[in-house]
Amino acid sequence: MKQTFKMFSMVLVILLLSNCKENKEKKKEIAKFQVPVEYYKLDNGLKVILSQDKTSPTAIVAAYYNIGFRIEPRDRTGFAHLFEHMMFQGSKNLGKMEFVKLIQQNGGVLNGSTRFDFTNYFEIVPSHKLETMLWAEADRMRGLDITQENLTNQQGVVKNEVKVNVLNQPYGGFPWLDMPQYANTNWNNAHNFYGDLEDLDAANLEDVASFFKTYYAPNNAAISVVGDFEIEETKAWIEKYFGNIPSAELPAQPDISEPRQEVEKDTIKDDALANKPAIALAYHMPERNTPEYYAMGLLDQILLQGDNGLLKQKLEKEKGYTSDLGGGINYLGNMFNYKGPMLWMYNFTYDTETSKENILTSIDEVMTDVKTNMSQEMIDKAIIKVRSQLYDDLGGFFGLGRADLLCSFALFDDDPDRINYIEDEFKKVTPEIMLKTIDEYLRKTNRTILRVNPLLANNEKTE
Template sequence: MRMRQLPALLAGLGLSMSAFAASSDKWDLPVHVKKLDNGMTVVVSEDHSSPTVGVSVVYHVGMRLEPKNRTGFAHLFEHLMFQGTPNAPKGVFDKTITGGGGRNNGSTRPDFTNYIETAPVSSLEPILWLEADRMKTLDFNEKTLKNQQDVVKEEIRVNVKNQPYGGFMWIDISQHAFQKWENNHDGYGSFQDLEGASLDDVRAFHRDYYGPNNAVLAISGDVTPDQGFALAQKYFGGIAARPTPKSGDFSEPLNKAEKRVEQTDALAQVPAIAAAWKIPERGSRDQAPMAVLAELLAGGDASRLYQGLVKGREIALNVDSLFGLVDPWTYDGPTLLTVFALYKPTSNADAVLTAIDEEVAKIAKDGADEATLKRVKTRMLADWNNSLESFINRADTLAKLQTLWGDANVVNKIPGWIEGVTSEDLKRVAATYLVKNNRTVIDRKPVAKEAAPAPASAAAAGAKN
């Protein structure tokens, strides 16, 4: 009875469900930013819905800036950051955080390295002390370096060398799509380069790139801005700024000729293809349209490519997309949009590429209808908001955006950028970037399996017959 009366009640109040949704879907995160005297930027996002906090420390250094002939060094260094300091020996960092009910992690990307924690608010000060302590110095010793070199090499064996397809859709594709070493080398690293890393390399990297003036600290959760800034000053304010090397020019124009590569894979069961295009630079007016276009093309089962290649033509087994190792908003140098698909052995790479080109051509000509565009945007906005629910992800996103954009409040601008994308924007971006001349393709095929030899007894029986 009461439910039946709801539409009449809403109509009587002059409300519509669409208007209600429009007003309630808007979510502005509180963002407060302060720079300490030593150059460290602090971001605080207050939220008292849970007595917990998320912490992220992001350093503006990643795979692009690692030394030449030291591929994989930025990732190796990330591992070393967890191996202790003179004040907090190995194991203290993890025991302190997990003992206080928290968890922690870290990752290395082309343009940043991030260290994240979440815990009850009572553990905030110990976390900040630990982060400041390893910003000051590490326990530099040969035993630890050798141990982590072996750990990283084993990680490569597990995640790349002994995996079907071996990350070819982000490692190999970049090597062929980009011209500059900073953009095209393997960020996981070669075993030779990893083994060649010395303690002097480690000390220099920490000195040059891990100073407070090259870092952003973000705190999200049950803390006020005044509290967060005071704690940042207490634990990080006394760390002196250190000179940071100037980064080079990593920019690259769009490619002018398609590149095709064939590979074999001894572990794969079916063939796979990766097609990648260079995308707009960060801050370009085409960045948001490219993000929406990627979602329209390969964002889930309703996407154009899934419906066109998997369901319609039935030549692919799946379709996915990726923006290198990051997302559409957290890169600061040349980056690729890569479409990755496993395809049926009865098909071939040319058929898959032709199908992709046909779907892209439809968008370049006709764009997307209003209902489809609304569906795609709604999914993107839901994913964006959901990603910010947890304090650890919220802090990490704010720290990354402050590092790369110089503006943590981009977190509140991205939804508007998505909403502002038009069908005409999609037509322009598809016709500009997703073209054959700007494309790099890797066709990765299983190694043909040789038939097993017949058992000796069976062969003998056959001979008697």
């Protein structure tokens, strides 16, 4: 009897432990955040991503075109950005500025931007206005009101942007516009993508019409709809408004690759409007989606992001050289929404009494320490920071971050579901991969240093 009871007790314990394990696994599964993704393509090549979220009675329509700064025409610097402005100047059924009024008068917000590898437009509206927004986006994809008056007007607007944001601004263009021109060697990555004033003036109606016909075709675009909507109803609207827009013959993509940097670069930019020196350091990134790419994402978290970033601890807390250290991967977005070569970069201002040599010595100490102390524990803590940042991006501004990643992954990878396994890729990174990445990508010969000389009263360059 005692033996039977003992065996029964053992079986009961095993069952309880087994149930406990199953419950933990179930909780783990439930706790994992999963973005709903429905992905398909229209017959004309338009990529469509639907992600339903009924927590708020709003909907986002995001239209992304596979054209950014990198592949704009030579001798037409800033053209991709100029064209972004043209997209708000009227279409077949919506006159000048009527697109903007349509969204705003229905309680929505909108914007557009030009990045390295795409130009995007989005509207966030009450969900009952979703069909109207899809119609409006399709209307301007179908055809713009391309007139000399609209072109001349927007050339003036963009030129004023350049003057206000770059030419007449302390630290104007530093380092987001300047650094790619110094660190890169391929023209596609190294030209002034905001636009030289002469190039902006040189744009003509033929350029605009050709650019629109070539790059603003449905087979060069992706649209995502995120928020409160019915899937089948939305699919029907998308087919109705976008389905018969003709596709275009797309040109061959230029070679946008960068050669391996073999020598450290060090450059000074004079700035009569700056009141103190500044420095930026940039390193070429590994190719997207490689193990080293994800390792660099973790190194960004370890070295730079948050108050516990090792560079912040050294340069701000310990040395007191600065109080405004900032940076990351892709100053015009995040580490996921680009396609071609990219820089990991950081910058800060500092006092004239602080020498460049002391700054670089402190930075080199941090780089040595991170390699010496690399461990799985360090990686695990960085993954927590990555997860936190990713969830902030996905949920921020009514889910616009979600729409952005869905369109980016559709355009660049033909796989918007990547949004659901980003974190898994970071978890594959080992200490060995981290050390390999440090050796190859954080070496001094992969580094570009750009300093701002504030042209002080005595006209001496700060060192």
